[in-house]
Amino acid sequence: MDATLTRRDLAKRAALLTTAFGFDLRPAAAAARELKIARTTQTHSVCPYCAVGCSVVIHTIGDRSKNVKPAVVHIEGDPESPVSRGTLCPKGASLKEFVNSDRRLTEPLYRAPGESAWRRISWDEALNKMARRIKDTRDRGFETHDAQGRLVNRLTNTVLIGGCTDTNEVNFLLSKFRFGLGILPYENQSRL
Numbered sequence: 001m002d003a004t005l006t007r008r009d010l011a012k013r014a015a016l017l018t019t020a021f022g023f024d025l026r027p028a029a030a031a032a033r034e035l036k037i038a039r040t041t042q043t044h045s046v047c048p049y050c051a052v053g054c055s056v057v058i059h060t061i062g063d064r065s066k067n068v069k070p071a072v073v074h075i076e077g078d079p080e081s082p083v084s085r086g087t088l089c090p091k092g093a094s095l096k097e098f099v100n101s102d103r104r105l106t107e108p109l110y111r112a113p114g115e116s117a118w119r120r121i122s123w124d125e126a127l128n129k130m131a132r133r134i135k136d137t138r139d140r141g142f143e144t145h146d147a148q149g150r151l152v153n154r155l156t157n158t159v160l161i162g163g164c165t166d167t168n169e170v171n172f173l174l175s176k177f178r179f180g181l182g183i184l185p186y187e188n189q190s191r192l
């Protein structure tokens with residue numbers, strides 16, 4: 001192969017090869033894709049896998065119909081994204097399988113101290129448990145003054161860690177949550 005061959009050259013030659021055999025599959029592929037996403041609603045989101053933060057468009061069917069369980073039928077890169085310009089790596093391109101996996105956790109699980117098994121609990125119970133633990137931890141660790149008697153109002157026994165899909169808006173809310181509790185350490189994988 002020509003060492004100077006570019007991806008654009010390769011695409012042109014592949015197109016010529018296809019038409020040389022007397023058929024062109026491109027319109028059929030475009031029509032199949034059109035059919036797949038016809039009548040879907042589109043939701044813009046961010047790939048959850050890494051800190052690159054590629055934007056995605058999630059195509060859902062049935063989410064505006066009565067008595068129909070909505071289903072994600074297609075996820076693709078968002079061409080409007082200044083980060084990824086419509087591209088996704090293989091991991092991001094497989095997002096639909098992640099969303100639809102029957103092994104995906106959709107309910108909170110709880111394992112009590114000393115127990116070996118996890119059990120399903122309701123969202124209310126999970127939120128109440130988290131709130132109780134945060135409050136108890138804060139009560140134990142909150143300092144109003146440092147060793148020199150200066151007013152500090154800080155919490156040093158708790159750390160806040162953000163995720164790679166945290167957008168500016170999520171980080172804004174996390175900051176409110178963090179400063180409301182007095183938490184100082186904060187790290188975030190997000191570079192969005």
Ligand code: SF4
Nearest residue numbers: 047049050054089092
């Ligand atoms: S598509 Fe790939 S590179 Fe982009 S955020 Fe997802 S895992 Fe990272």
